[in-house]
Amino acid sequence: MASPAVPANLVIAISSRALFDLDTAHQVFEERGLAAYSQYQIDNEQVPLNPGTAFGVVRKLLALNDNLSDAMRVEVVLLSRNSADTGLRVFNSIEHYQLPITRAVFSGGEAPWRYIVPFGCQLFLSAEPDDVRKALENQVAAATLISGQASDNENRQLRFAFDGDAVLFSDEAEQVYKRDGLEAFTASERAARHEPLQGGPFKQFLAALQQLQQAFPVDEAPIRTALVTARSAPAHERVIRTLRAWDIRIDESIFLGGLDKTEFLKAYQADVFFDDQQTHCDRAAGHITTGHVPHGVANPP
Numbered sequence: 001m002a003s004p005a006v007p008a009n010l011v012i013a014i015s016s017r018a019l020f021d022l023d024t025a026h027q028v029f030e031e032r033g034l035a036a037y038s039q040y041q042i043d044n045e046q047v048p049l050n051p052g053t054a055f056g057v058v059r060k061l062l063a064l065n066d067n068l069s070d071a072m073r074v075e076v077v078l079l080s081r082n083s084a085d086t087g088l089r090v091f092n093s094i095e096h097y098q099l100p101i102t103r104a105v106f107s108g109g110e111a112p113w114r115y116i117v118p119f120g121c122q123l124f125l126s127a128e129p130d131d132v133r134k135a136l137e138n139q140v141a142a143a144t145l146i147s148g149q150a151s152d153n154e155n156r157q158l159r160f161a162f163d164g165d166a167v168l169f170s171d172e173a174e175q176v177y178k179r180d181g182l183e184a185f186t187a188s189e190r191a192a193r194h195e196p197l198q199g200g201p202f203k204q205f206l207a208a209l210q211q212l213q214q215a216f217p218v219d220e221a222p223i224r225t226a227l228v229t230a231r232s233a234p235a236h237e238r239v240i241r242t243l244r245a246w247d248i249r250i251d252e253s254i255f256l257g258g259l260d261k262t263e264f265l266k267a268y269q270a271d272v273f274f275d276d277q278q279t280h281c282d283r284a285a286g287h288i289t290t291g292h293v294p295h296g297v298a299n300p301p
Contacts, residue, residue: 009072010208012061013116015126016080016090018145019058020049034109041086048096049089053145053289054125055097057272060158062100064212064222072215077119078104079112079126116140122205129294136295141205143274143291146281157224159271160209161288162202164229164239166276166296170198173238175297189235196245197238201295202274207248224251226268232257262287 016022025044029037064074078094078101080087087106094101105115113134116124124135124142135142165174177185206225213221227250231239236255243250254264262284265273272289275281276299281292293299 009211010061010074010123011077011119011121012058012075013077013079013119013121013124014054014058015112015128015131016078016082016087017127018052018054018125019078020052020055020090020093022049022052038083038086041082041089045089045092047089049093051097053127053147054272057125057158057289059097059099060156060222060271064158065100067222068212068215072212074212075103076101077115077121079115079124080104080106081109081112081128082106083108113138122208125291129292133294136201136293139201141202141293143293145289145291147285147289155269155271157222159224159226159269161226161228161265161268161270161273162206163273163275163277163280163293164227164231165200166298167200167202167274167293168206168227169200169203169239169242171200171276171296171298172198173235178297186235189231189238193234193237194241195238196242199246201293203246203248206250207246210248213249226250226252226254226270228254228261228264228268228270228273229256230258230261231255 025037025040028040058076061074062076078090080090082090084106091104105112111131111134113124113131116135117138117140121140124132124140125145126132127145129144132142132144162168165171173185173189176188209223209225213223216222229239232255252268256264260283261280265284265288270288272291273284274291274293276293276296278292281290284290
């Protein structure tokens with residue numbers, strides 16, 4: 001009999017290929033087909049999988065529960081295209097690493113994004129771009145993890161870094177930039193500096209992180225957030241006023257005026273970085289767990 005459900009303030013869905021390194025198994029599938037893949041996973045179901053791109057982030061997220069009350073919890077749900085049979089290796093690996101993940105969907109080849117809303121997830125991390133787009137269409141923050149390896153950041157604090165336009169905010173300002181150029185963008189943002197931007201796909205996730213932060217004294221919070229944006233003055237003012245209007249605090253704001261973000265993300269010691277621009281993601285991915293957010297004018301269907 002299952003134990004009674006404990007309310008969770010933050011629910012994150014993650015694909016098996018984001019949590020663990022399944023590249024070798026996936027290669028078997030690509031080269032030899034489903035039957036060979038299934039047999040390979042069954043033959044190796046007692047061999048723990050190596051950590052994947054999001055493993056470090058997930059471990060830190062779940063560790064937050066050590067210092068949270070029962071009324072405020074973090075939960076991670078596994079969503080996998082495996083069948084239950086081939087997924088046994090994934091659950092055995094979860095047990096091997098002592099990750100407290102108890103809820104999962106093994107969809108047997110079907111797209112698992114359909115279960116994001118029923119689970120009440122605020123974030124979905126996956127290696128499958130199509131699933132990520134579907135989650136975004138259903139108003140859930142989502143990103144395609146593109147890093148080549150798991151993060152080795154041993155800082156006990158969990159550090160999130162977010163791009164602004166089309167991630168935390170809507171892409172309304174970015175549309176002006178793409179259509180009319182930097183000068184028009186700057187003039188538009190100066191004129192609209194007192195008008196809050198609309199929320200982007202990660203607004204509610206940022207608000208959920210702030211809820212967790214508020215369970216701790218400010219100088220002891222195990223979560224830290226940063227805005228890392230290509231904006232510069234005077235386009236900074238609208239961003240600051242927008243966060244103020246939302247009543248959302250962000251710990252650090254870095255306005256780069258078009259400089260490359262990677263070195264600043266390394267200096268911040270980001271655990272994970274979310275950006276809608278593929279070029280920014282590609283540059284950061286060799287150093288930081290990076291999620292591409294396929295949303296907004298920079299990511300046409």
